[in-house]
Amino acid sequence: SQQGEEDPQALSIQEGENATMNCSYKTSINNLQWYRQNSGRGLVHLILIRSNEREKHSGRLRVTLDTSKKSSSLLITASRAADTASYFCATSHNTDKLIFGTGTRLQVFP
Amino acid sequence: SQTIHQWPATLVQPVGSPLSLECTVEGTSNPNLYWYRQAAGRGLQLLFYSVGIGQISSEVPQNLSASRPQDRQFILSSKKLLLSDSGFYLCAWAGTSGGGWETQYFGAGTRLSVL
Numbered sequence: 001s002q003q004g005e006e007d008p009q010a011l012s013i014q015e016g017e018n019a020t021m022n023c024s025y026k027t028s029i030n031n032l033q034w035y036r037q038n039s040g041r042g043l044v045h046l047i048l049i050r051s052n053e054r055e056k057h058s059g060r061l062r063v064t065l066d067t068s069k070k071s072s073s074l075l076i077t078a079s080r081a082a083d084t085a086s087y088f089c090a091t092s093h094n095t096d097k098l099i100f101g102t103g104t105r106l107q108v109f110p
Numbered sequence: 111s112q113t114i115h116q117w118p119a120t121l122v123q124p125v126g127s128p129l130s131l132e133c134t135v136e137g138t139s140n141p142n143l144y145w146y147r148q149a150a151g152r153g154l155q156l157l158f159y160s161v162g163i164g165q166i167s168s169e170v171p172q173n174l175s176a177s178r179p180q181d182r183q184f185i186l187s188s189k190k191l192l193l194s195d196s197g198f199y200l201c202a203w204a205g206t207s208g209g210g211w212e213t214q215y216f217g218a219g220t221r222l223s224v225l
Contacts, residue, residue: 004153031212042116042200042216043154045209088153096142096161096204096211097169100154 004089004101012107019076021104023089024069030092032065034074037086037103046074046087081110112137116201116217123224129174129188131220133201136182141205143184144214145176148198160184196224 007022023032031050035043049056049065049072056063062075076083086105090098116133123129135141142161146154158176159167166176173192177185184201198221202214 033213040198040219040221042218043202043214045213045215048209048213092212097144097156097159098214099156100146102153103151105151 004091004099006087006089006101006104008104009102010105010107012109013079015079015081015108015110017079017108019079019083019106019108021074021087021106023072023074023101025072025089025091025099025101026070028093029067030094032063032072033090033092033098034061034063034072035088035090035100037088039085043088076106079106079108081108084108112203112207112215114201114203114215114217116220118220119218121220121222123191123222125193125224126190129186129191129195129222131186131199131201131222133184133186133217134182135203138182138203138205138207140181141203141207142211143178144202144204145184145186146200146202148200148219150198154200158184158186191224193224196222198222 004023004025033048034046037043047058047063049063060077065072086103088103089101113136145158148154156169160178174188200219201217204211204214
């Protein structure tokens with residue numbers, strides 16, 4: 001079963017705006033990752049945040065993790081049309097397996 | 111650098127026909143290998159997981175099987191396809207050569223349509 005649930009399921013914004021998507025999970029985790037998937041393609045790893053971290057940055061990406069609420073958020077600042085994709089969170093707990101969420105479809109209009 | 115190859119990109123097969131999807135990884139040794147299926151507009155479901163040659167863990171009961179005949183080769187098979195086997199199949203690897211065992215790297219995927 002999928003552990004992560006992303007919210008919203010779909011998001012449409014204009015270029016230059018910020019995009020925020022959220023992920024909730026059910027059990028304790030070692031880390032949480034965010035992946036991006038362009039339509040009809042494989043997933044690309046974006047960023048990993050460990051359970052003892054609260055915030056992490058990578059370029060225009062900012063990820064937060066609240067283990068007490070079992071939730072994470074991904075913020076993309078100054079979005080571009082090229083950011084249009086689906087974004088998935090994935091969690092792991094003491095295994096080499098990942099459990100993926102249902103994804104957020106982001107559409108950025110030029 | 112590491113690369114992952116997955117083929118074919120698209121496949122249309124009749125119900126009851128066999129299936130063989132292949133995935134190979136280059137530039138790393140002894141990777142963990144994974145097969146996922148993704149239904150349209152949905153997340154990824156882990157089908158099989160392998161930590162070494164001949165070692166396969168099945169995550170869900172189904173009409174499919176997997177094999178790992180070589181260290182960097184992972185094959186997804188079926189003897190008789192069902193309509194419900196249609197979907198987007200993704201292969202992935204993880205290992206010390208990449209971002210560590212926690213980060214997975216994906217192939218481009220195979221879109222399978224069973225008619």
